[in-house]
Amino acid sequence: MNSDKPVAARVRLLVQVEEAARVVAPLWPLSTFIAVNPLWDLRHMPFDDALAYADNVLRVRGYPSPALFAKAYASGRITAADLWAALDGNSYDGRSTYDDSGGDPGPVAPRAQTAAERHDCLVGTRIAATVDREVAKWCGAYLAGILPDDAARGFYAAWREVVVYDPAVRSLLGRVGRKHVAELGEDPEDAMLTCLELLGVAEEERVRELARHLARMPGWAGHAKWRSRWAVPDRPGPALHLVDYLAVRLCYETALVRAAVSGCGPKWRGPRWDPSSRGSEGANRCLEDVGTRPARFAAVGMADEVGTRLSRLAASETARVWLSAYEGHYRDWLLATLARPAVAPPARPAAQAVFCIDVRSEGLRRHLEGNGPYETFGFAGFFALPIRYRSFGSAETVDLCPVLIRPSSELTERPVAESIGAAGRQLAGRQAFAAAQNAFSSAKKGALSPFVLAEAGGFLAGPIAFAKTLAPTRYQTVRRWIHRTVAPPATMAVDADPAAGAMSDEEQALFAETALTTMGLTHRFAPVVLLCGHGSTTENNPYASSLDCGACGGNRGGASARAAAAILNRRTTRHLLGERGISIPDETLFVAGEHDTATDTVTVLDTHLVPSSHLDRVVALQSALNRAGTGLAAERAPSLPGTGSKGRLTRPSGRAADWAQVRPEWGLARNAAFIVAPRTVTAGTDLACRCFLHSYDADVDPDGVALETILTAPMVVAHWINAQYYFSTVDPDVLSAGDKTAHNIVAGIGVVQGAGGDLRVGLPLQSLFDGESEYHEPMRLLTVVQAPRRLLEIVIARNPVLRELFDGQWVHLATREDDRDCWKIRRPDGTWTRWTPSEARSEEMTARG
Template identity: 35%
Template sequence: MSKTTVITLERLKEQCKRKKEEAFYSIHELVEQASEAIAPLWPISTFIARHPWMELEHMPFIEVAEHFQQSQKVNLFPTMPVVKKALAKGEIHSSFVEKKLKNWLSGQYLLVHRNKAEQLCHALLWNDSVPYEWLDSLELHTLAAEITELIGSLHSKVEKPISVHIKQLGERLDQQMIKWCKLYLDEKQAAWAMPLREQGFYSAWQQLVKNDPALSKRERKRLADWPKDAKEALLHSLSLLNIDDKKMKDYLESHLLALPGWAGMLKWRSKQTGEGVQLLVDYLAIRLSLEWVFAAPYLPLDQKKMTDPSSILPLLAAWIHWGGMSVDEWRQLPVYEMKFRLVFADRFWRINRHHLWLEAWEETYESQLKEKIASRPNVGQPERTAVQLLFCIDVRSEPFRRYLEQSGPFETYGCAGFFGLPIRTRELDSHYTHPSCPVIVEPQHEIYESSAQDRVAEYRRRLNVFQFIGDTFKKMKKHALASLLLPEMSGPWLGLHTIARSAAPGWTGHVIQHAEKTAERKPPTKLSLHHEESSSKSGLSIGLTTDEQVQYVKQLLTNIGLTSSFAPLVVVCGHESTTTNNPYASSLDCGACGGTAGAFNARVFASLCNLKEVRKGLEKEGIVIPDETVFVAAEHITTVDELYFLDMPTLSKAAEQSLNLLESKLKEVSRKANAERLKKLPHTGKYKNPIKEANRRSVDWSEIRPEWGLAGNAAFFIGRRSLTKHCQLDGKVFLHSYDWRKDYSGEALENIVSGPATVGQWINLQYYASTVAPHYYGSGSKTTQTVTGGLGVMQGNGSDLLSGLPWQSVASSDWELFHSPLRLLLIIEAPHFYIERLLQHNPLFRQKVKNGWLRLSSIEPDTRKWIKWDPSMI
């Protein structure tokens, strides 16, 4: 062999190797692009607000809506029956709809006369469908067939998986993927763990599938020599399925959207472990491998399909009867104009009219809110403030804050419920830490609880007893022989427990709660506030340096505008919910604290504010806290609207008087807030005492609506409380305190918009998605859900992992919505140039507003002028 030949062969090998590496790199990129259509899904134990389209905000909302309608048959707009009910209740003013239609038509390129287009669109806007009798015409059917032959399909072809085109194959493929995902992602709930799990998802499957009895012998044989590498297997599958390079991204996206819940959980897990989208590559490699195995006998598919004339029949009928065109006029039109008119009517019917109705609904709400804020009553000279209370921006705090302020000389402030502390928390005698901050914030420090050694040892013994009993009970349930004896041993006691829980849920629930607290007896604890040289297992620094303590306190107080005129008592209120037998319990806790209660963060912040060295540091920054001012941590229980004090430091005389005054008012405040909430809850029945009824619901294990959570959220207000203090906001507005006069650089405003406002938007869009598309983004009825693998819920034992909120969280009944599906309205009290600067410096925020994911208005502080920031002008 000549030297030239050897060199050529080496070059060929090198080229092949390079091409293979490029293919591997490109397939990883394609999976990353395809995964933009799904959002990460957190485990239900820390249920986090999930914006389903968070990685699609570079596209306009209306385009994303059209994409999902075309590809998944999922409608992202409120249905016409929902809109008609809102119209009947006065939530939509018809004048806004008409105005929106005219403005929309003015911005369209029309090949038809404006009057005819308006006539058609007006009729399509107000009618649910084309009358059936209009379609029953032989002449119209003939015309539809002729036009279909001339113009073909109105829509571009959507790339769908091959398995979708084969009867029952898609369903079988989904069931297989659900089974393997459950096994791999299980959080130690299964009696038998998945073998080889530590080797990775694809590797474990590739070795185990050869023995899967759910596959036939012939199907298993097709996988005998299957690639051992996930990327290679994915490329191999795409090649065998004959997927064109240009269509690969859309093809992979369709497979991810087939089970967005399980795919979302894998995406979250992959990001948690720092693997990018590796688990999604594994998932798609398994899914497409199985797709080829199942579909092989049917390949190649004959996918030629004539366009059905019936799809354009209603559009023709609409043009003829509402657009004032005859059949003869249609036959005389050029082909391009025929297609234009049909596409125009089709898109307006499917997308534009729904978008116009949504915008009109949103404008109506905004005008009503504007009117409330503008109607400021004349108030006399305010009393000297006795107590200032810091609440989470959560919409559930709004009624409680309102009644508190009405009851005495109290001021309330709103901020994110983690109080600006990027921390992981570790409770007493626990080996586990929890990120107690929003998911968009990376924890920087760890704070743990400690107590005297003898007390900790005693506390640990009590906990170990409970854990031993629980673990033993679980093991006996799963053991073949012990499970036969367990009903005989536990039956009488569990039977009495069931009878008591059902017959007297309120009394029994409170007795059990009291018994648990008495048995646990957690000792008083201290917090590791000060920096320690050693690091935690997570690699984070334990505690905070004095400079860090000062900066975190300064930042929050500056953000909310509380930098002077401190009251003798400042109460820092975290919040949590109390419910029983509720898989969604964490969704009712503080989202800003990672889906847990906010008490820990409240204790940390209040303790920091009381430190002498922190106050000295704040003085240098221009924030002087008087010696008589004491910060106290408390917790707002949202289900029953009660305020519990946590750590009580030594109080000054003035602070003690303020505390006594506050405590004397709390019961009446709680009664009023509960009475307001209970009016909104369905099936409350007759009750005398609203506090007692709210408490019963919180411990009733059959209660599917212990509270409404954040349902109804529609707006986010950033400004001084004085502008909204007089308003009955109906628990629909996030309230974040902000004083532009103390924010010269605009940094505080940008922090609020990038942090709390973004979390508020995620919450809003999660409720929106669960309302408009409950079958796809919701989680169905609570009564038929199954908790699986410690991860989340399914409907039955073999569905997608359900990512959104249950129907009972957004609807009063099967026919009546409680949550109005509106995109969040952000209102900022600041001068015009503050908003311009914000939009210029924050491109992500600008993108949200411009593409319709968030609506923006502002209030000029001096003139009270309301300015609407139109997306088209940004």
């Protein structure tokens, strides 16, 4: 493409875009929703500094609200002792928070603004909001395939081709003005450079200016960042890239600002911009001070002395102290609980079961262990197999691995030999369903066909809607029956044979060895070992994948479990594992399962592969899993809103089948800690489904490779989940997906609230709040490791990402060598201090005066 700008200027611009984009997080499509720390690319700063920057550019509130802390104090969730400990100059975060100066907040950095915002502030126009509205409109149209798209040309070119016909632009800028919009440059980078020059943005101001542009709509910007930096480059479909997105924004802004300055722009009707509101498009914050900065406060009924001390803090420190106290209270409880004597596993377990580290597995493991001689382990739900998986008859594949890695090979599901005929019938039935769905979908989108469709099939819609509403469970039963009749089930298996295209024998053995070593299961194998993935069955839920397995890339984990079991049952794998020192007895059988976290049912999969010698054991295991699931469902039912009433709200299966249910389960709400230790440390303890549990045995990891793997991958994923819940809770206006009941899906990639505007980021309110109250407790992740400290130090020292997370206080770290040792807390400067409960520290401080 021809360009009239020097290459050096364009290269500099690309780097400026890259730097500016740190302020937004990638936003994955709905089908594979990934929880991510919204400030992940600011992690090179300490947590508090990153919040200050994000407040400045993104206008987000980074700390929980004073109301939450006041409520916590009133209920005893934060005590005066916790506050004393947080106020202590020797607190674990190593920063003195006590300030006797009277709380001078010091200079506050001016908030970043775009040229349009500066103009709006000065003159009272609403250009910035108009730019948002127009750009959001075109982004949606482009991704929905409405604009002519040539993948090589991209969004900017597609927009430029059609914008001259847009009546909205004409009404804003007139016939001449809309041509000017499209004449700002043929190439998106040239257009950006031209616009930045015309708007008078100096070179050194560009990163800040562009960051603010991205921050105005973090949803669309996040999608563009995902597409530019995380998606596979050759992914089919319209590609909205950061440069194109920014170019379109700047073209609108330049045209509107210039028109307004020259006096030929639109007459801005309506009320003048209200500086106390949060912004133009609802969630966007574009104004001066919108109350996102922490305020100084003390709770009602607070002890005099601690209240006095809090009131003397600089305002910016207040929220930090409260958060530290809030987190300290939980940390004290958890570490005290884990300090109890270890519980030995059963000497001869009837079966061993490996569950995902997901917090919801903790409850199931506890109940299973209480239902017989079963030993459980925790491991990332992709079972160390980063695969691209193709289910039988499917043209599409799914990547079953954390998004931090790319799949290394493809595995395929195939019918077993005796099921070829049934598989053919199933495929024909599925094709019939797909054809019907396509026809229905096409008819809905046509110009006249929707009327015909309504006339011809509309009479069915009412009864179906009634059935779905009044008897959702029965409706689902009927639907499943129809599906089974048209596309009858066939017996399938995951093909792990290298000759059929799967990974090589050596690779399989390497992954198997990694999985077993990392979870500490290298000897004492039970006759049956269950590998249990998880997924969630819900209806009418755009965020369904947010309830599935994060380690499987936001997909259900059953396929990963089946693949891992198939590999571990292969003779060749076991032979190669034997050469590596892991001897799996011949009598040991690996079986796959899947935990449905919405209904708390666990299904053992591929039972046709279970030999008769193991059938009784597998049947007994399934019974124990059924009892465990029932126990867990009963345990968590009271926490789900509406459970006290009769009917389907009380039954998990009823909630899962209900298309009107906005809260089928709580997902990972209230997650708080990541524990890397043998199960003996946590067994027998009710951790209330708040902890990610990763099994780890330092005795089989002398060089720390397994520990490094755990901390650099599963812990990072757990931190993302934790941070996503944290920020969505502390600032739901900007960093949550809002109210589910007002969601509209855009192009299958995200949701908007109502009729348009920005894509929503984060989690829906119903995943975080119970009515007006926070259900999730916003705290930073506490990682608890039982391992030699020397090993831990080595691992942290050679991994910058861990230094950033621990030193920057994005994640707290506690450790001990073994169960005879006391807990130590890591400070930001890398030193360690012995853990003392806040209560004891408070008494110590009082004694010191």
